[in-house]
Amino acid sequence: xxxxxxxxxxxxxxxxxxxxxxxxxxxxxxxxxxxxxxxxxxxxxxxxxxxxxxxxxxxxxxxxxxxxxxxxxxxxxxxxxxxxxxxxxxxxxxxxxxxxxxxxxxxxxxxxxxxxxxxxxxxxxxxxxxxxxxxxxxxxxxxxxxxxxxxxxxxxxxxxxxxxxxxxxxxxxxxxxxxxxxxxxxxxxxxxxxxxxxxxxxxxxxxxxxxxxxxxxxxxxxxxxxxxxxxxxxxxxxxxxxxxxxxxxxxxxxxxxxxxxxxxxxxxxxxxxxxxxxxxxxxxxxxxxxxxxxxxxxxxxxxxxxxxxxxxxxxxxxxxxxxxxxxxxxxxxxxxxxxxxxxxxxxxxxxxxxxxxxxxxxxxxxxxxxxxxxxxxxxxxxxxxxxxxxxxxxxxxxxxxxxxxxxxxxxxxxxxxxxxxxxxxxxxxxxxxxxxxxxxxxxxxxxxxxxxxxxxxxxxxxxxxxx
Numbered sequence: 001x002x003x004x005x006x007x008x009x010x011x012x013x014x015x016x017x018x019x020x021x022x023x024x025x026x027x028x029x030x031x032x033x034x035x036x037x038x039x040x041x042x043x044x045x046x047x048x049x050x051x052x053x054x055x056x057x058x059x060x061x062x063x064x065x066x067x068x069x070x071x072x073x074x075x076x077x078x079x080x081x082x083x084x085x086x087x088x089x090x091x092x093x094x095x096x097x098x099x100x101x102x103x104x105x106x107x108x109x110x111x112x113x114x115x116x117x118x119x120x121x122x123x124x125x126x127x128x129x130x131x132x133x134x135x136x137x138x139x140x141x142x143x144x145x146x147x148x149x150x151x152x153x154x155x156x157x158x159x160x161x162x163x164x165x166x167x168x169x170x171x172x173x174x175x176x177x178x179x180x181x182x183x184x185x186x187x188x189x190x191x192x193x194x195x196x197x198x199x200x201x202x203x204x205x206x207x208x209x210x211x212x213x214x215x216x217x218x219x220x221x222x223x224x225x226x227x228x229x230x231x232x233x234x235x236x237x238x239x240x241x242x243x244x245x246x247x248x249x250x251x252x253x254x255x256x257x258x259x260x261x262x263x264x265x266x267x268x269x270x271x272x273x274x275x276x277x278x279x280x281x282x283x284x285x286x287x288x289x290x291x292x293x294x295x296x297x298x299x300x301x302x303x304x305x306x307x308x309x310x311x312x313x314x315x316x317x318x319x320x321x322x323x324x325x326x327x328x329x330x331x332x333x334x335x336x337x338x339x340x341x342x343x344x345x346x347x348x349x350x351x352x353x354x355x356x357x358x359x360x361x362x363x364x365x366x367x368x369x370x371x372x373x374x375x376x377x378x379x380x381x382x383x384x385x386x387x388x389x390x391x392x393x394x395x396x397x398x399x400x401x402x403x404x405x406x407x408x409x410x411x412x413x414x415x416x417x418x419x420x421x422x423x424x425x426x427x428x429x430x431x432x433x434x435x436x437x438x439x440x441x442x443x444x445x446x447x448x449x450x451x452x453x454x455x456x457x458x459x460x461x462x463x464x465x466x467x
Contacts, residue, residue: 002207004130004133005207006204006205006206006207007128007129007130007133007137007205008137009182010128010182010183010205011125011128011129011137011140012140013175013178013179013182014077014080014121014124014125014175014179014182015121015125015140015141015143015144016084016144016171016172016174016175016178016179017080017083017084017087017113017117017121017171017172017175018117018118018121018140018141018142018144018145018148019144019145019147019148019151019168019171020084020087020091020110020113020148020168020169020171020172021087021110021113021114021117021118021145021148022144022145022146022147022148022149022151022152023148023149023151023152023164023167023168024056024087024090024107024110024111024113024114024148024168025056025114025145025148025149025264026148026149026152026153026264026265026288027056027107027152027156028049028052028053028265029152029153029264029265029267029284030152030153030156030157030281030284031152031156031161031164032044032049032052033157034156034157034161035048035049036049042097042099042100042103042161043100044100048100051104052103052104052107053265053396054393055104055107055108055111056107056108056110056111056114057111057389057392057393058108058111059107059108059109059110059111059112059114059115060111060112060114060115060385060389061111061115061386061389061390062108062111062112063111063112063115063116064115064382064383064385064386066112066115066116067079067115067116067119067120067378067382067385068378068379068382070082070116070120071119071120071123071377071378071382072191072378075184075185075188076120076121076123076124076127076184076185076188077124077179077180077182077183077184077185077188079116079119079120080116080117080120080121080124080179081176081179081180082116083112083113083114083115083116083117083120084113084117084172084175084176084179085176086109086110086112086113086116087109087110087113087114087117087168087172088169088172088173088176089106089109090105090106090107090109090110090113091106091110091165091166091168091169091172092165092169093105093106093109094106094161094165095161095162095164095165095166095169096162115382115385115389118141118365118385118388119378119381119382119385121141122138122141122365122366122368122369122381123185123369123377123378123381124185125137125138125140125141125369126138126369126370126438127185127186127187127188127369127438128183128185128186128201128205130206131435131436131437132303132435133303134303134366134370135299135302135303135307135366135434136299136300136302136303138365138366138369138370139295139298139299139302139362139365139366140299141365142295142357142361142362142365143292143295143296143299143362146288146291146292146295146357147292148168148171149264149288149291149292150285150288150289150292151167152164152168153281153284153285153287153288154285154288155167157281183200183201183204183205184197184201185201186198186199186201186202186205186215186218187218187221187222187438189201190218190219190222191222195215195219198215198218199211199215202214202215202218217437217439220439221437221438221439221442235376235379235380235383238373238376239445239446239447240373240442240445240446241372241373241376241380243371243445244371244372244373244380244445245372245380245383245384246429247367247371247429247430248364248367248368248371248380248384248387249384249387250422250425250429251311251360251363251364251367251422252364252384252387252388252391253387253391253418254315254360254418254419254421254422254425255360255361255364255388255391256388256391256392256394256395257391257395257398257414257415257418258315258318258319258322258356258360258415258418258419258422259322259352259395259399259411259412259415260356260361260395261392261395261396262395262396262399262411262415263287263349263352265396266399267280267283267284267287267349270345270349271283271284271345271346271349283346283349286350287349287350287353288353290350290353290354290357291353291354291356291357291361292357293354294353294354294355294356294357294358294361295357295358295361295362297358298310298357298358298359298362298363299362302362302363302366302434303434303435304434306432306434307363307366307367307430307432307433307434308426308427308430308431308432310358310359310362310363311359311360311363311422311426311430312359312423312426312427313358313359314355314356314357314358314359314360314361314363315359315360315419315420315422315423315426316419316420316423317355317358318352318355318356318360318419319415319416319417319418319419319420319422319423320355320416321348321351321352321355322348322352322412322415322416322419323412323413323416324344324348325344325345325348325412326409326412326413326415326416327409328341328344328345328348329407329408329409329412330407330409332408332409333407333408333409360419360422367430367433368381368384369381370433370438370441371433371441371445373442398411398414399411402414431444431445
């Protein structure tokens with residue numbers, strides 16, 4: 001029990017920056033209306049609005065080479081700390097910057113910080129967590145991000161930029177005061193040929209001196225994977241890393257082409273037909289709260305129910321939710337009287353929040369840290385993060401183009417179809433990683449699930465593929 005408490009404290013500290021990242025990600029929805037107000041000290045144009053939304057993603061994409069460099073060279077822990085410092089600077093620029101140009105720089109820096117955080121943190125968590133609770137701890141990154149979304153939706157519309165920026169900074173200050181005292185990943189120490197440091201780190205994480213068996217497991221895992229060579233080509237040439245990349249590419253595409261980014265960044269316009277006593281701001285807050293609650297429930301059962309069942313159930317129910325809204329919009333644009341059904345858009349975003357975050361919105365971040373081999377983990381996870389960013393930008397672009405040229409309902413039919421395809425892919429192609437060590441996952445990705453003898457598995461895993 002003491003070991004699990006230590007692991008939780010390390011993960012909690014490491015993921016505090018995810019709260020800030022969540023606030024940055026959803027920042028434009030509540031803040032842009034404030035900047036457009038006549039009494040705003042920062043005057044923005046329509047072009048500024050578009051760039052403020054996109055420069056965050058551009059910063060994340062630009063940070064990919066930097067992320068690959070820092071994670072393996074300086075360690076997971078140092079990379080997370082660097083990302084937190086970058087995010088602090090971005091909040092300061094937003095809070096005190098005298099012109100919109102400062103906000104542009106801040107958004108770019110926050111994208112860089114988010115790129116580091118969402119690659120280094122999942123890797124760190126996967127490598128320090130016991131296999132029995134790895135799914136639960138891995139989900140905390142998304143949980144903390146959702147906390148950030150709830151905070152910016154709840155605070156942003158009602159306070160000044162300086163106050164909301166101070167709130168974002170507060171979480172980072174706590175992280176910078178606590179995380180430097182947490183242990184580094186034992187996998188990283190073994191990669192750097194420092195077994196003494198790895199043993200010390202593992203003893204602290206497990207709260208016991210008896211870690212010889214797990215040390216041997218880590219050493220064997222790292223040796224097995226490093227012996228295969230490393231490089232960009234290995235990411236697609238080796239069967240295990242290629243399959244991991246394929247799975248993460250599909251899941252990252254699926255997350256955004258379910259409509260997630262579109263809804264998060266356009267929730268006010270989507271709810272324009274909503275009725276009732278709740279204001280759009282209140283509905284947005286409830287939307288973010290429901291996402292958090294759903295993800296929290298999922299995190300408690302992901303290690304018991306497994307990744308596949310949550311992902312499959314989430315994908316199909318999200319698809320049904322989106323389909324209902326697409327049908328509603330089809331009828332609305334056909335001038336059918338839907339006065340009695342004006343509650344549907346509100347019901348849609350609420351059901352989407354629950355269904356999406358129960359699996360499709362949280363399982364990918366858990367599996368990202370599990371699937372890639374140790375020697376290619378930095379490159380693989382950074383590539384997956386790049387695909388995540390491109391998918392987000394592409395889904396928003398496709399949404400705008402289809403909506404303007406073919407009607408509001410068309411992109412949602414597309415999103416629903418993508419959810420169905422994700423369900424099929426999950427059932428037939430995604431392996432179950434629940435309760436497996438990182439070494440066992442690599443053996444399984446190589447198509448060797450039935451091998452019991454470790455030496456035989458290593459021999460076949462290291463053997464070159466036949467042309």
